[in-house]
Amino acid sequence: MRPAVRLTTTSGTTAVPPPVRTDPPENEPGLPFALHVILRTALRVAGARYAALGVIASDGRHEQFLHAGFDQETVRRIGDLPQGRGLLGALLDQPRSIRIPDVARDPRAVGFPPGHPIVGAFLGVPVRTSARVCGRLYLGDPRGRAEFSAEDEELVEALAATAGLAIENARGVEENLRRLARLEERDRVGQDLHDTVVQRLFAAGLGLEQLATLVPGTSAAHRVVQLVEDLDETIRQVRSSVFALHGSSPGSGSTRRAVTDLVNELACVLGLGARLHLDGPLDTLVGAGLRHDLEQVVRAALTEVARCPAATSVDVSVRVDPGHVELQVTGDGRAVGPDPESRLAALQGRARQAGGSLTLKTAPRGGLELRWSIPLAL
Numbered sequence: 200m201r202p203a204v205r206l207t208t209t210s211g212t213t214a215v216p217p218p219v220r221t222d223p224p225e226n227e228p229g230l231p232f233a234l235h236v237i238l239r240t241a242l243r244v245a246g247a248r249y250a251a252l253g254v255i256a257s258d259g260r261h262e263q264f265l266h267a268g269f270d271q272e273t274v275r276r277i278g279d280l281p282q283g284r285g286l287l288g289a290l291l292d293q294p295r296s297i298r299i300p301d302v303a304r305d306p307r308a309v310g311f312p313p314g315h316p317i318v319g320a321f322l323g324v325p326v327r328t329s330a331r332v333c334g335r336l337y338l339g340d341p342r343g344r345a346e347f348s349a350e351d352e353e354l355v356e357a358l359a360a361t362a363g364l365a366i367e368n369a370r371g372v373e374e375n376l377r378r379l380a381r382l383e384e385r386d387r388v389g390q391d392l393h394d395t396v397v398q399r400l401f402a403a404g405l406g407l408e409q410l411a412t413l414v415p416g417t418s419a420a421h422r423v424v425q426l427v428e429d430l431d432e433t434i435r436q437v438r439s440s441v442f443a444l445h446g447s448s449p450g451s452g453s454t455r456r457a458v459t460d461l462v463n464e465l466a467c468v469l470g471l472g473a474r475l476h477l478d479g480p481l482d483t484l485v486g487a488g489l490r491h492d493l494e495q496v497v498r499a500a501l502t503e504v505a506r507c508p509a510a511t512s513v514d515v516s517v518r519v520d521p522g523h524v525e526l527q528v529t530g531d532g533r534a535v536g537p538d539p540e541s542r543l544a545a546l547q548g549r550a551r552q553a554g555g556s557l558t559l560k561t562a563p564r565g566g567l568e569l570r571w572s573i574p575l576a577l
Contacts (some may be wrong), residue, residue, distance in 0.1 A: 230263070230365060230366065230369035231263065231265070233362075233365040233369075233468060234252055234254070234263065234265055234362060234365065234366075235265055237252065237336075237358050237361055237362045237365070238250055238251070238252045238265050238266070238267050238336070239267055240358060240426075241336060241338060241354075241355050241358045242267045242268065242338065243426075244351075244354045244355075244358075244419075244422065244423070244426070245322065245338055245341065245347060245351040245354060245355055246341050246342050246343070246344070246351070247268070247322075247338035247339060247340060247341055247342070247347075248268050248316075248318070248339065248340035248341075248342055249266070249267070249268035249269065249316065249318060249338065249339040249340055250266065250267045250268060250336075250337070250338045250339075251264070251265065251266040251267075251335075251336075251337055252264075252265050252266075252326070252334065252335070252336045252337075252362065253265075253334050253335050254326070254333060254334040254366060255291070255332070255333055255334050255335070269316070273314065273315075273316060276313070276314030276315075277314050277315050278314075285307055285308055286302070286305065286307050286308060286321065286323060287323065287335055287337070288307075289307050290323050290324070290325045290332075290335045290337075291325065291332055291335070294325040294327070294332045295325070296322070296323065296324045296325070296352055296355075296356060297321065297322070297323045297324075298320075298321070298322045298323075298346075298347050298349075298351075298352050299320065299321050299346075300319070300320050300345060300346035301319065301320065302318075302319075302320075302321050316340075318339040318340045319339070319340055319345070319346075320339065320340065320341055320344075320345065320346040320347055321337065321338075321339055321347075322337060322338045322339075322347040322351060322352060322355060323335060323336070323337035323338075324336045324337065324352070324355050324356050324359040325359065326359045326362045326363050326366070327359070327360070327363045328363050328366060328367040329367060329508065333363065333366055333367075334362065334363075334366065336355060336358065336359045336362060338351075338355065350418070350419050353419060354419055354423075364505065364506075365468075365470075367470075368469055368470025368471070368505060369470055453481075453482050454481040454482050454485045454490045454493070455477055455481050455482055457490060457494060458475070458477065458481070458493065458494070458497065458515075458517055459475060459477075461494055461497055461498065462475050462497065462501070462515050465497070465498060465501045465502075466501070466513070469501060469502065469504075469505040470505070471501065471504065471505060471510065471511065471512060471513050471530075472511060472512040472513070473501075473512070473513050473514075473515060474512070474513070474514045474515070475515045475516075475517075476514070476515070476516045476517070477516075477517050478516070478517070478518040478519070479518055479519030479520055480519055481517065481519050481524075484519050484521070484524070484575055485519060485524055485575075489524065489573065489575075492549065492553075492573070493517070493524065493526060493571075495546065496526055496546055496557065496569075496571045497515065497526065497528070499542070499543055499546055500515075500526070500528035500567075500569045500571075501513060501515075501528065503530075503539045503542070503543070503567050503569070504528065504530030504532070504566060504567050505530075506539070507530055507531075507532030507533070507565075507566040507567055508532055508533045509531075509532050509533045510530050510531055510532035510566055511531060511532075512530070512531050513528060513529065513530045513531075514527075514528070514529045514530075515527075515528050516528075519575075521575065522574060522575060523555075523572055523573065523574055523575060524572070524573050524575060525570070525571070525572045525573075526569075526570070526571040526572075527568070527569070527570050527571075528567070528568070528569045529562045529564070529566070529567075529568045529569075530562060530564075530566035530567045530568075531562070531564040531565065531566045532564075532565055532566035532567070533565050533566075539559055539567065540559065543557065543559070543569075546571075550571060550572075550573060553573050553574070554573070554574050555571070555572045555573035555574060556570075556571070556572050557569070557570070557571045558570050
């Protein structure tokens with residue numbers, strides 16, 4: 200029988216080490232939330248027992264370190280954080296994915312500290328920004344299997360890419376997040392529920408939607424799409440609870456409020472400065488079904504803006520007249536991100552089925568411009 204091994208070392212780790220924190224603190228709704236969601240998603244989609252995500256500062260030390268699967272007593276027994284030797288060092292020295300069935304037999308592995316859980320296989324992926332490797336995402340012990348699969352590796356690589364985007368966009372976001380939290384304090388019970396739960400779910404949905412586009416037409420993509428649908432249903436349930444607290448039903452909710460909340464949430468997660476303009480009788484002419492479609496397009500459009508190199512801001516305009524509802528999203532940046540048409544093909548098809556259109560082009564400022572128009576059934 201293949202021996203299982205412990206993965207961390209006293210001077211560095213070969214796999215899943217103990218965390219700085221097990222859950223993102225409630226008063227930090229920015230990057231820690233996004234990384235925690237990515238970490239838990241990696242654990243789930245790869246079927247792993249343990250996972251860890253470390254963000255590396257410019258001096259090589261851990262700027263942030265999160266884990267999943269370890270209890271607090273195990274973390275206490277393991278002790279110090281890893282220093283990045285062994286297999287973890289290899290992820291930085293030669294930044295490519297490492298997938299092995301048995302850490303004990305890998306020549307790059309080093310010693311193990313006492314108290315670490317017994318773990319077998321290892322999957323490690325570097326986390327990159329546009330400029331450099333900025334972290335490591337790694338998993339241990341696939342449940343019910345001897346080793347991680349190539350499909351697991353693809354899924355975790357896509358999640359690592361999402362983590363890199365979140366890290367790159369996180370600078371300068373915290374002040375905006377704090378300002379948003381102060382504004383929403385006026386409605387504490389409903390808004391606390393909305394901000395702390397829905398924002399995490401949106402972050403997960405964004406990461407998973409990006410993940411599905413990287414493995415199209417596979418069983419992994421089908422699994423990811425199902426997870427996104429589950430998250431959307433959870434968001435609808437949370438919103439229903441918020442409306443119930445305010446004595447109204449979700450079907451009779453304000454489209455203006457829904458679009459405003461969504462743009463604020465996405466701007467926070469993606470690190471964009473957002474300007475929103477709403478014109479016309481949105482609450483009168485846009486019903487629940489069309490409002491759902493509008494929210495889906497807004498989410499996809501802002502995600503594509505964030506993919507543009509050097510994107511920092513986005514303008515969102517929604518105009519409603521008796522005949523049409525029109526959305527225009529315009530971002531800055533140096534260029535349009537790679538292949539947005541393939542990622543938006545499903546939304547373009549739905550727009551055509553409804554007698555409308557969804558078009559893309561390069562904006563005057565160099566980023567992405569998306570227009571979506573749907574006729575109103577009166």
